[in-house]
Amino acid sequence: MTFLVPIVVLLPLVGAALALAVPGHRELQRGITLVALTASSVLGVLLMFVVDRGGPLVMQVGGWAAPYGISLVVDRVSALMLAVSAVVLLAVFIFSIGQGLADGDEETPVSIYYPTYLVLGAGVFNAFIAGDLFNLYVGFEILLVSSYVLITLGGTAPRIRAGVTYVVVSLVSSILFLAAIGLVYGATGTVNMAQLQTRIAELPSDLQLILNLALLIAFGIKAAVFPLAFWLPDSYPTAPAPVTAVFAGLLTKVGVYAIIRTQTMLFPESSVDPLLMVIAALTLIVGILGAISQLDVKRMLSFTLISHIGYMIFGIAIATSAGFAATIYYIAHHIIVQTTLFLAVGLMERQGGTTSLSGLGGLMRSAPVIGVLFFIPMLNLGGIPPFSGFLGKVGLFTAGADLQTPAAYWLIGIGALVSLLTLYALARAWVLAFWRPRPASAGGAAAGPAKEPAKEPAKPPSTEALMLRQREQAMIERLQDAPDAAPAQEQRRIPRLMVGATAGMIGVSLILTFAAGPLFGYAERAGDDLASPELLAELVLHGEQPNGGSGSTAAPEEAAHG
Amino acid sequence: MTMPLVLVAVMVVMYVAGVYLLLDRSLTRILLGFLLVGNATNLLIFLMSGDFGAAPLAGGEEPISDPLPQAFILTAIVITFGVGAFLLALIYRSWRLARVSDDHVEDDADDLAIGSAEALTTGQVTEDDLEDAPEFEEDVPEDDPEEVRK
Numbered sequence: 001m002t003f004l005v006p007i008v009v010l011l012p013l014v015g016a017a018l019a020l021a022v023p024g025h026r027e028l029q030r031g032i033t034l035v036a037l038t039a040s041s042v043l044g045v046l047l048m049f050v051v052d053r054g055g056p057l058v059m060q061v062g063g064w065a066a067p068y069g070i071s072l073v074v075d076r077v078s079a080l081m082l083a084v085s086a087v088v089l090l091a092v093f094i095f096s097i098g099q100g101l102a103d104g105d106e107e108t109p110v111s112i113y114y115p116t117y118l119v120l121g122a123g124v125f126n127a128f129i130a131g132d133l134f135n136l137y138v139g140f141e142i143l144l145v146s147s148y149v150l151i152t153l154g155g156t157a158p159r160i161r162a163g164v165t166y167v168v169v170s171l172v173s174s175i176l177f178l179a180a181i182g183l184v185y186g187a188t189g190t191v192n193m194a195q196l197q198t199r200i201a202e203l204p205s206d207l208q209l210i211l212n213l214a215l216l217i218a219f220g221i222k223a224a225v226f227p228l229a230f231w232l233p234d235s236y237p238t239a240p241a242p243v244t245a246v247f248a249g250l251l252t253k254v255g256v257y258a259i260i261r262t263q264t265m266l267f268p269e270s271s272v273d274p275l276l277m278v279i280a281a282l283t284l285i286v287g288i289l290g291a292i293s294q295l296d297v298k299r300m301l302s303f304t305l306i307s308h309i310g311y312m313i314f315g316i317a318i319a320t321s322a323g324f325a326a327t328i329y330y331i332a333h334h335i336i337v338q339t340t341l342f343l344a345v346g347l348m349e350r351q352g353g354t355t356s357l358s359g360l361g362g363l364m365r366s367a368p369v370i371g372v373l374f375f376i377p378m379l380n381l382g383g384i385p386p387f388s389g390f391l392g393k394v395g396l397f398t399a400g401a402d403l404q405t406p407a408a409y410w411l412i413g414i415g416a417l418v419s420l421l422t423l424y425a426l427a428r429a430w431v432l433a434f435w436r437p438r439p440a441s442a443g444g445a446a447a448g449p450a451k452e453p454a455k456e457p458a459k460p461p462s463t464e465a466l467m468l469r470q471r472e473q474a475m476i477e478r479l480q481d482a483p484d485a486a487p488a489q490e491q492r493r494i495p496r497l498m499v500g501a502t503a504g505m506i507g508v509s510l511i512l513t514f515a516a517g518p519l520f521g522y523a524e525r526a527g528d529d530l531a532s533p534e535l536l537a538e539l540v541l542h543g544e545q546p547n548g549g550s551g552s553t554a555a556p557e558e559a560a561h562g
Numbered sequence: 563m564t565m566p567l568v569l570v571a572v573m574v575v576m577y578v579a580g581v582y583l584l585l586d587r588s589l590t591r592i593l594l595g596f597l598l599v600g601n602a603t604n605l606l607i608f609l610m611s612g613d614f615g616a617a618p619l620a621g622g623e624e625p626i627s628d629p630l631p632q633a634f635i636l637t638a639i640v641i642t643f644g645v646g647a648f649l650l651a652l653i654y655r656s657w658r659l660a661r662v663s664d665d666h667v668e669d670d671a672d673d674l675a676i677g678s679a680e681a682l683t684t685g686q687v688t689e690d691d692l693e694d695a696p697e698f699e700e701d702v703p704e705d706d707p708e709e710v711r712k
Contacts, residue, residue: 145645
């Protein structure tokens with residue numbers, strides 16, 4: 001089954017080339033992209049089963065043996081990431097087709113949108129299957145360059161402004177990564193992750209620390225952990241809704257995946273775990289406080305995105321197999337739920353004409369379906385029990401409690417607090433956008449105000465509450481009067497396809513919930529793999545899994561012959 | 563492993579100048595800074611390749627240079643070139659859009675809005691404010707005996 005490995009990357013790349021070759025034919029481009037992404041999704045799920053059954057797949061590109069050639073590795077973690085990200089790319093693509101059909105594509109230069117989107121997918125997949133550091137760098141560059149194009153799509157003034165920040169920050173992180181690769185190569189003489197594992201262990205500990213930190217800083221910018229996350233809420237919200245959704249879901253997680261690989265494959269005995277604990281705590285707190293203070297729903301979601309990266313860093317810092325397992329499950333959950341939320345906000349924007357909470361209101365009457373589509377992922381992200389967000393957090397907290405260190409207990413407390421605050425921030429947005437009567441325009445025509453006075457007298461508001469209400473009113477008024485407030489777009493028709501794509505994503509998140517047993521089992525096996533990376537290294541270098549491996553019996557096939 | 567001091571010095575100077583330019587607000591300088599830092603990184607990889615020898619593969623008997631870093635550098639140069647071209651296009655577009663402010667990095671309007679809104683919300687609630695605030699009639703007799711006297 002080794003031949004499946006490179007197809008994951010080739011499929012979207014070939015699709016992109018074909019789509020680029022027929023610039024005038026939108027239908028054809030759409031069809032090609034749809035086929036390529038559907039095939040990638042199927043392939044991703046297939047790889048999950050194959051890898052879970054038969055152990056990791058290793059392909060030596062061009063038949064050159066491991067330390068000299070380029071290895072492509074798919075183990076349980078990468079297979080899960082591939083499957084989830086392919087499904088997300090497909091769903092968001094269907095959403096954007098719906099949007100494009102409704103708007104007549106006048107906003108986006110479509111002839112490059114589809115190919116670029118596919119190349120972005122190829123970059124993400126390439127980063128997930130990379131078996132050596134330099135290939136990981138190339139994967140990052142592929143996805144970054146296409147993300148530069150997507151974030152500045154159309155070249156309007158706000159997008160160019162946001163794009164400049166994004167591009168410059170990404171460039172700096174890429175150069176840091178490249179320099180770190182140079183240093184690693186200078187210290188060890190290899191970039192193959194499997195070989196690095198043994199070579200790095202032989203280095204003096206202070207040198208190990210420097211290399212570890214250099215890589216972590218480079219990946220930290222991409223993963224948007226606390227001190228390095230400043231760029232994210234600035235740049236994501238201005239992009240078109242589907243682009244923001246896919247960026248929020250995937251790009252930061254590629255950074256987290258790279259951190260996981262660094263901490264397990266390269267530095268299994270890492271001494272920076274306590275530092276990661278602190279960073280996780282700060283990311284959680286600062287991110288969610290940022291979210292609470294926002295009035296724009298997209299920016300608020302960008303901040304919750306940063307905040308929840310903290311949970312994943314927490315799981316990595318626990319550094320036990322249970323911790324890794326919970327992290328893997330949490331990443332899968334978060335990719336899906338965050339993308340769904342951004343898609344739902346895209347729908348809200350079409351319905352309400354703006355994403356600012358000062359302009360939204362009364363959506364529950366005009367679009368109850370969107371209300372549900374936002375409400376379910378909101379509960380999910382906030383960690384309300386039946387959903388996957390709750391399961392992921394329980395896994396993380398259990399693993400943390402097993403560690404029995406003060407830092408872990410602190411983080412459990414902070415994590416619980418942050419999940420409450422997430423719920424608060426999102427619920428506030430939901431209430432303001434959906435339950436409140438529409439603020440400026442159709443004020444009289446709403447049943448909302450008729451209901452609310454009926455509730456009020458039961459509990460007379462205190463003076464403080466009145467003060468707060470007044471100030472909120474003043475703040476909202478002031479924001480509406482602001483000269484640079486975005487003019488509300490006129491309300492547009494919402495095509496079924498967009499609603500369908502969002503509902504489909506919610507369906508996927510429900511699958512994560514209902515199939516949590518097998519999936520968490522899978523994540524636990526993947527966590528075991530990550531906790532004993534020497535098995536994978538052995539497999540990559542010598543093409544055989546030593547006995548007593550993680551339950552796999554079938555020896556993987558010989559490296560591909562050319 | 564020996565390193566030629568001159569190359570190390572050149573690398574350091576390029577890094578310093580590049581980082582200085584990257585910190586500037588003018589986009590053209592950021593581009594120049596990026597190119598300098600990128601090339602300094604290429605030099606860094608080159609320096610990491612160990613002792614220099616004959617050309618790889620064709621070198622014959624003598625010890626050869628390590629070819630792998632050279633391959634890295636080639637890839638990195640291509641990527642830097644492509645991204646540099648994109649950055650130039652971005653700068654041109656930015657300049658076309660806002661000729662008034664040259665090619666500077668713009669402020670984020672939403673950030674500023676939040677900043678001013680924060681000034682609005684973090685004001686202290688004083689006793690005077692509370693007295694001025696409209697109260698519900700039925701609250702007055704129970705809570706505040708002084709108000710009753712008035």
